[in-house]
Amino acid sequence: MSADITARAEVTVPATDVTTTEPAPPTRRRRIRPAAVLTPLGSLGAAIGIWYAASYLLLSPARRFLVPPPDQVLTVSFLDWTHLEPMLRALWLTAQVALVGLLIASALGVTVAVLMSRARWLERSLYPYAVILQTVPILAIVPLIGLWFGFGFTSRVVVCVLIALFPMIANTLFGIQSVDRTHHDLFTLQRASRWARLRKLELPAALPSIFTGLRTSSGLSVIGAIVGDMFFKQGEPGIGTLLDVYRSRLQSEDLFAAIILASLFGVAVFALFTLIARLAVGSWHASADRP
Numbered sequence: 001m002s003a004d005i006t007a008r009a010e011v012t013v014p015a016t017d018v019t020t021t022e023p024a025p026p027t028r029r030r031r032i033r034p035a036a037v038l039t040p041l042g043s044l045g046a047a048i049g050i051w052y053a054a055s056y057l058l059l060s061p062a063r064r065f066l067v068p069p070p071d072q073v074l075t076v077s078f079l080d081w082t083h084l085e086p087m088l089r090a091l092w093l094t095a096q097v098a099l100v101g102l103l104i105a106s107a108l109g110v111t112v113a114v115l116m117s118r119a120r121w122l123e124r125s126l127y128p129y130a131v132i133l134q135t136v137p138i139l140a141i142v143p144l145i146g147l148w149f150g151f152g153f154t155s156r157v158v159v160c161v162l163i164a165l166f167p168m169i170a171n172t173l174f175g176i177q178s179v180d181r182t183h184h185d186l187f188t189l190q191r192a193s194r195w196a197r198l199r200k201l202e203l204p205a206a207l208p209s210i211f212t213g214l215r216t217s218s219g220l221s222v223i224g225a226i227v228g229d230m231f232f233k234q235g236e237p238g239i240g241t242l243l244d245v246y247r248s249r250l251q252s253e254d255l256f257a258a259i260i261l262a263s264l265f266g267v268a269v270f271a272l273f274t275l276i277a278r279l280a281v282g283s284w285h286a287s288a289d290r291p
Contacts, residue, residue: 048070051067051069051070052069052070054067055067055068055069056069065250065252066252067252068252068253068256072253073253073256073257073260076253076254076257077253077254077256077257078257083253083254083257084257086237086242087239087242087254087257087258087261088261089236090229090236090237090238090239090241090242090258091238091239091261091262091265093229093236093237093238093239094222094225094226094229094238094239094240094262094265095225095265097153097156097157097160097225097228097229097238098160098218098221098222098224098225098269099221100157100160101156101157101158101159101160101161101164101221101224101225102160102164102214102217102218102221104157104160104161105160105161105164105165105168105217105221106164106168106214106217108161108165108168109164109165109166109167109168109169109172109213109217110168110172110210112126112130112169113168113169113170113172113173113176114172114176114198114203116169116173117173117176117177117202118194123173127169127173130165130166130169130170131166133162133165133166134165134166138159138162138163138224138227139227139231141162142159142227142231145158145159146231146232150232150234151231151232151233151234152232152234152235153235155228155231155232156224156225156228156229156232156238157228158228159224159225159227159228159231159232160220160221160224160225160228161224162224163220163221163223163224163227164217164218164220164221164224165217167213167216167217167220168210168213168214168217169213170213171209171210171212171213171216172206172209172210172213174206174209175205175206175207175208175209175210176202176203176205176206178205178206178209179201179202179205179206180205183201183205184197184201187200187201207280207281208277208281211273211276211277211280211281212277214273214277215270215273215274215277218269218270218272218273219266219269219270221269222262222265222266222269223266225238225240226238226239226240226243226262227240228240229241229243229244230243230244239258239261239262239265240262242254242258243255243258243259243262246258
């Protein structure tokens with residue numbers, strides 16, 4: 001009995017050289033859900049239906065020129081090149097104004113925010129003026145802008161900068177000041193300089209906030225360009241100038257077409273900077289997972 005037990009104890013299980021490898025995590029693929037397409041199409045159809053109802057049910061034929069139906073806007077303005085061509089040319093000028101104003105506002109806003117993050121006294125000194133710049137009605141200072149910079153392209157750019165500047169300052173400063181304290185401690189242990197800390201830690205960590213401000217400022221820059229077109233009419237007309245002309249002449253179809261073009265341009269600019277933000281931030285931030 002004891003010998004049998006000893007013999008069993010001496011039996012060793014042969015070791016098998018088996019290496020277990022964990023399966024690689026599946027690659028996440030973005031799938032376009034039907035709801036992501038059907039929902040915007042449904043809201044677009046509902047908006048067109050409300051538009052038709054307002055034209056044919058709420059207005060008499062004598063007053064229908066106030067809200068012309070969509071098919072009339074399409075045939076009179078969009079499908080007639082003599083009406084569409086000046087709108088596209090004016091929209092191109094407005095796009096140039098908006099782009100230049102956005103670039104200046106972005107560079108200036110990031111620079112001011114970085115300076116304020118370097119010294120508390122600079123933040124206390126400059127931030128109130130940035131808030132005042134945001135709250136002052138832009139229409140109240142338009143005459144001064146015209147007197148100082150003329151009534152052409154430069155004044156339109158200045159209006160864009162004034163409108164689009166504050167979101168860049170506020171979001172960039174928030175992103176820089178929201179860096180995790182433990183990350184700062186790691187840079188302190190490595191005895192990193194302030195420039196290295198800014199370049200390698202604070203600005204990369206603030207990228208999501210910077211791009212949030214950039215998306216907001218892009219829409220505001222388009223609005224500023226249109227407002228500038230309405231008040232500074234020297235030189236070639238922008239889309240805002242045409243809006244004012246169509247309103248005064250009661251060209252309702254062209255007025256609605258110009259409004260649609262300006263709105264589509266604003267949406268396109270916002271979508272462009274949303275795509276740039278997703279490519280720049282990558283997959284390391286939660287905002288990259290949003291549709």
